Amino acid sequence: MALLDIEGLSVRFKTSSGLFAAVEGVDINVDRGEVWSIVGESGSGKSVSMLATMGLLPWTAQVTADKMAFDGQDLQQLSSRQRRRIVGGEMSMIFQEPMSSLNPCFTVGTQIDEMIKQHLGGTRRERHERALDLLAQVGIPDPARRIKAYPHQMSGGMSQRVMIAMAISCNPRLLIADEPTTALDVTIQAQILELLLRLQEDTGMALILITHDMGVVAETAKHVVVQYAGRQVEKQDVKSLFANPRHPYTEALLSALPERAGDQDRLPTIPGVVPGQHDRPSGCLFNPRCRYATEHCREVEPVPAAGDPARTLCHYPLEDGISPSPAAAGVARDNPQSSPHREVRP
Amino acid sequence: MFKFFLIKLAQLVPTFIGVTIVAFAFIRLLPGDPILLMAGERGISAERYAQLESQMGFDRSLVVQYLDFLKGLLHGDLGNSLVTHAPVMDEFMSRFPATLELSLFALAFAVIIGLPAGVLAAVKRGKTLDHTIMGVSLTGYSMPIFWWGLLLIMLFSSTLGWTPVSGRISYMYFIEPVTGFMTIDSLIAGDWGAFLSALHYLILPSIVLGTIPLAVIARQTRSSMLEVLGEDYVRTARAKGLSNFRVIMVHTLRNALISVVTVIGLQVGLLLAGAILTETIFSWPGIGKWMIDAISRRDYPSVQGGLVLIAFIVMIVNLLVDLAYGVINPRIRH
Numbered sequence: 001m002a003l004l005d006i007e008g009l010s011v012r013f014k015t016s017s018g019l020f021a022a023v024e025g026v027d028i029n030v031d032r033g034e035v036w037s038i039v040g041e042s043g044s045g046k047s048v049s050m051l052a053t054m055g056l057l058p059w060t061a062q063v064t065a066d067k068m069a070f071d072g073q074d075l076q077q078l079s080s081r082q083r084r085r086i087v088g089g090e091m092s093m094i095f096q097e098p099m100s101s102l103n104p105c106f107t108v109g110t111q112i113d114e115m116i117k118q119h120l121g122g123t124r125r126e127r128h129e130r131a132l133d134l135l136a137q138v139g140i141p142d143p144a145r146r147i148k149a150y151p152h153q154m155s156g157g158m159s160q161r162v163m164i165a166m167a168i169s170c171n172p173r174l175l176i177a178d179e180p181t182t183a184l185d186v187t188i189q190a191q192i193l194e195l196l197l198r199l200q201e202d203t204g205m206a207l208i209l210i211t212h213d214m215g216v217v218a219e220t221a222k223h224v225v226v227q228y229a230g231r232q233v234e235k236q237d238v239k240s241l242f243a244n245p246r247h248p249y250t251e252a253l254l255s256a257l258p259e260r261a262g263d264q265d266r267l268p269t270i271p272g273v274v275p276g277q278h279d280r281p282s283g284c285l286f287n288p289r290c291r292y293a294t295e296h297c298r299e300v301e302p303v304p305a306a307g308d309p310a311r312t313l314c315h316y317p318l319e320d321g322i323s324p325s326p327a328a329a330g331v332a333r334d335n336p337q338s339s340p341h342r343e344v345r346p
Numbered sequence: 347m348f349k350f351f352l353i354k355l356a357q358l359v360p361t362f363i364g365v366t367i368v369a370f371a372f373i374r375l376l377p378g379d380p381i382l383l384m385a386g387e388r389g390i391s392a393e394r395y396a397q398l399e400s401q402m403g404f405d406r407s408l409v410v411q412y413l414d415f416l417k418g419l420l421h422g423d424l425g426n427s428l429v430t431h432a433p434v435m436d437e438f439m440s441r442f443p444a445t446l447e448l449s450l451f452a453l454a455f456a457v458i459i460g461l462p463a464g465v466l467a468a469v470k471r472g473k474t475l476d477h478t479i480m481g482v483s484l485t486g487y488s489m490p491i492f493w494w495g496l497l498l499i500m501l502f503s504s505t506l507g508w509t510p511v512s513g514r515i516s517y518m519y520f521i522e523p524v525t526g527f528m529t530i531d532s533l534i535a536g537d538w539g540a541f542l543s544a545l546h547y548l549i550l551p552s553i554v555l556g557t558i559p560l561a562v563i564a565r566q567t568r569s570s571m572l573e574v575l576g577e578d579y580v581r582t583a584r585a586k587g588l589s590n591f592r593v594i595m596v597h598t599l600r601n602a603l604i605s606v607v608t609v610i611g612l613q614v615g616l617l618l619a620g621a622i623l624t625e626t627i628f629s630w631p632g633i634g635k636w637m638i639d640a641i642s643r644r645d646y647p648s649v650q651g652g653l654v655l656i657a658f659i660v661m662i663v664n665l666l667v668d669l670a671y672g673v674i675n676p677r678i679r680h
Contacts (some may be wrong), residue, residue, distance in 0.1 A: 056584050081589075088587025095585075100578040104677055105600045115586045150676045166586070 001072055002029040003206050004053070004091070004174055008066035011045070011052045011230075012171060019062070020277045023049045023230045027311065028208075030174065030223075035168050036208045036219030036237070039253065041275040044123070045230035046210045047096075047143040050176045054093050055083055064328075089098035089119035092167040094178040098159035099184050109147035112166050119170040134165040138195060157188035161195070168199060174206045177201075181216070193220060218242060226250045229274050233313040244320060245314040248290045251321070284315065291318060292325035354668050358661050365661075366419065367655035370412050380428050380644040391610050402428065404646075415650065421605055424651030436497065438633060439530075442655075443526025444514060445632030451548050452556035454625075456612065460560040464567025469594060471572060479564060484511040487561035491620055495627040496553040502550060509550045512629035516543040555624040559613040566609040570602040577601070604675050612669030615660040632656035 011023040023045040031038050038046045050263065052063045053075070068075045070086055078086070095101045112131040122130070128147075135143035138161040160180060167175055177196060179190035187202055197220060200207045209220055214261060217238065224241045225250065226234040234247040246250040254260055255268045262299060272289045275281060284302050287293040297315055304311040316325035381390065390398075399405045403414065415599050418425055460483075467479040488546035503511045514528050515521065519540040520530045529548070532540035574580060575598055583597040622634035629635070633652060640648035 054585060056581055084587040084589065086587070088585060093585045095582065096577060097578055101582045103579040103583065103597055105603070105675060114588070134518055152677045163582070 002069075002235070003032050003034075003071055004028060004030040004208075005067055005069045006053065006065060007068075008025050008064075009049055009052060009068065009322070010064045010266075011048050011057065011335060012062045012064075014062070015277065017277070020293045021050065021230060022061075025295045026225070026232045027222065027235065028225060030206045030208060031060065032173065032206060033048045033200075033204045034206050034223060035197075035221050036206070036223045037217045038161050038208065038210045038225045039214060039217055041212055041274050043213075043229070043271075043276065044227040046212075046227050047178050048230075049208060049227070050093065050178060050208065051276060053085055054091065054167035054176065055080075056087075057080075057189060071137070085119070088172075089170045090172055092170070092172040092179050094160070094163045094167045094180060096179040096181075098163050099151070099183070100158050100160055101163055103152055105148075107147070108149050108162050110152070112147075112169055123130050129169070130169065131165075133167050135162070137168075137199070138162070138165045139191075140165070145208065156184050156253075157192065160184060160188075160192055164192075164195065164199070168203065168205070171203065172205055174208065176208045176210070178210045179212070180209075182212075196220075214253050226253070229280070231285060231313055232311070233286070236310045238308075244309075246310045246314075246317045247286075247314050248292050248318065250316060250322065251288050252289075253293075284313075286314075290328045294325055294327045298323075350672060351669060354665055358665065359489045361657065362380060362444065364655040366414070366416060366506070366650075366654055369650040369657070370399055370415055371640070372653065373649040374408070374645065376641075378644045380535050380646060383644050384428070409447065421656065424654070425647035427640070427648045428645045429640075429648070434647050437530055437636065438652055443523075443632060444528075445618070445621050445634060447527045447529065448548065448551055448555060448624070448630060448632060449614070450622075451552040451611065452554075452617055453610070454565055455556035455561060456559035456622060457554050458614065460563030461606070463560075464564040465562070465594065465599060467568040467570055468571035468575065476568075480568065483561035483564045486557045487565075489557060491554060491558070491623045492627055494557060495551075497626070498554060510547050512627075514541060514544065514547050514631065516547070519543055530666055548624055551624050551628045551630055554619060554627070555620050556615065558620065559616060560609075560633050562587060562613060563606065563610055569605050571604045574598045574602045600674065604671060607667055607670050607674065611618060611670075616664040618656050618660065 006026065006028045009026040009028075010021065010025060012019040024044075026036075026049045028036065028049075033220050038050070048057065052061065053068070055075070057063065063076075065076065070091055071084070075081075075083060099166065102108070106114075106124075109128070109131055112134060113127050116127045116130055120127075120130075122234060123261050131346050132143045132145060135146060140146050140158060146154075146158075146255070148202075151162075163338045164180075180196065184192060185295050186237070193216060195208065196209070199205075209216070211217060221238050222235050224235070225232055226241075226247060228247075228249050234241070234245070234250050236244075241250065242254065245254055248253050249270075252268070252270045256270065260265060261267050270289055275288075279286050281298070283296075283300055284290070284293070287297040290297065294315075300315070302313050302315045304313055305317070308317065310317070315329070316323050318324075322328070348638065372505075381395060381402070381404075397406070402553045403411060404407075404465070408413075414424070424438075426433055427437055430437065463479050463483070467476040470476045486653075499511055515532075519532070521535055521537065521540050524531050526535050528544040529541060532538075532544050571594075580593060580598055582591045588597075593614060618634075621630075621632060622638060624630065625632045625634035626638060633656070637649065637652050639645075639653060641666065
């Protein structure tokens with residue numbers, strides 16, 4: 001039985017112009033101790049699907065799923081009290097903006113203590129000891145002094161370490177990290193990722209890493225979900241994803257990596273932006289930006305082919321880097337993926 | 347924290363000097379003459395007028411009069427009332443507790459009802475309860491005090507007979523003034539009947555005086571809460587699996603309070619201004635009624651002294667509000 005088992009997750013927001021489907025048809029099944037990654041550009045619904053899992057979306061959101069279970073417990077059936085026991089305790093989350101994710105009115109120690117008190121209990125002294133341990137564990141120098149610090153007295157990297165300490169304080173079995181390094185300096189980014197992976201290995205918890213950085217995916221994850229405009233377009237283990245991207249969007253993301261661009265003068269980019277609420281195209285959502293799109297793609301919404309383990313949301317899934325689409329013939333010449341440069345590998 | 351306090355205190359000095367100028371100039375800008383008013387309809391001879399004028403010091407230049415006023419102020423002497431000849435300070439201090447007692451009860455009423463109402467409206471945003479609370483508070487805010495006071499007197503005092511119409515305490519009781527607070531003095535005297543009577547007399551004026559601050563506090567609390575509810579750290583608090591009550595009352599309200607406390611502090615000035623009307627309606631023997639009388643008699647020392655003292659109190663309250671920020675928000679403290 002998977003630790004986190006989600007099938008057909010959809011999130012719709014009530015807006016002034018009707019319902020907006022921010023996430024549709026996302027499946028994730030994370031086993032104990034696995035590292036997963038969700039990738040996609042901004043606006044792909046990566047965060048929203050995980051916030052929905054945690055039950056952290058505002059009241060304007062309607063969350064539906066065919067299945068949404070944590071360790072066998074149906075999250076949709078639980079009372080809010082039962083759910084709160086899981087959220088924070090067994091399944092915790094860290095966020096993109098560490099500086100604003102900590103409450104400015106309370107010390108770091110108080111905020112960690114509050115979480116331990118909520119889920120583990122123990123005497124004040126035990127909780128204090130545990131908080132000190134946690135701060136040391138996430139690499140904060142001089143924990144005894146830092147525990148009394150207020151969030152505004154710390155840098156972004158330190159704040160994210162505190163968030164991580166808080167998130168792992170109750171020995172969760174699943175940690176969701178929502179772009180944990182986006183707001184940080186490049187040098188700190190690597191440290192935070194290393195820390196997350198080390199903690200994952202030490203504790204054996206499962207980790208879901210939301211990112212838009214394929215480089216991060218290559219370094220960390222075992223399994224990858226690619227999302228585009230709220231749809232899950234592809235799901236593969238990381239090796240085969242990098243070797244054999246099935247969806248043109250995945251291929252385009254990979255080709256934007258400098259390491260894979262080879263000896264081209266310019267780094268390939270994906271033209272255009274993720275469609276928003278009002279400019280969603282008909283047919284396949286990716287068709288305006290897809291180099292292989294045909295008339296068929298513009299008219300008919302794709303469904304994953306039966307028997308496709310990657311559940312690729314495409315009419316013409318790539319086979320060994322070659323698109324069977326009739327439109328592919330024209331672009332094959334300058335297709336960077338067909339070049340032999342593939343330095344980036346997991 | 348102490349340095350912060352000293353800086354804030356130093357910043358008050360120029361404000362206070364400005365207040366003394368305004369208070370001094372304001373009453374003299376009004377048409378009318380205290381000596382002519384005292385003389386009444388019979389009029390007064392030119393010699394007698396000049397004699398009185400020099401006796402009161404009004405024949406000197408305005409600058410000299412102002413400096414004299416400042417000099418007295420530094421010694422804690424606000425001069426004597428032209429009408430009663432008693433020191434303005436004594437006149438003020440004997441009436442101020444009545445106003446303060448009324449204002450504190452009005453403020454307590456406003457905060458105790460307004461704060462939870464604002465929190466509730468924010469939590470139930472967009473629902474009927476939210477619209478009801480905001481509608482009622484807008485009505486309260488728009489209501490002229492004198493009209494609202496008269497309406498309540500007509501309903502609760504005249505028609506229903508639940509509350510007294512005017513005064514501070516029933517004529518059945520006499521309480522020796524110690525602090526000047528009727529409620530505290532009656533407790534000191536150990537007279538429960540008097541205490542309850544004092545409370546009884548406070549109800550209606552407190553509601554009338556507290557209505558506008560209540561509306562302001564409720565609206566400010568709501569908008570401040572809504573702003574904070576959208577903050578990342580509130581999401582973090584929910585992600586910790588905390589109860590809804592704790593998320594709202596601890597993580598959200600504490601941050602939302604910063605702007606609410608500012609507004610509460612600003613209400614104190616409004617309360618003292620509102621007290622003038624409320625005290626007139628309920629014959630409440632406080633500084634509001636005293637100031638109105640002093641203005642109509644062109645009692646220069648009383649008016650300028652009273653204004654300076656009221657302004658001083660408002661400034662002190664604002665200083666306390668500044669200090670309260672530091673307590674609520676550690677970012678300001680450090």
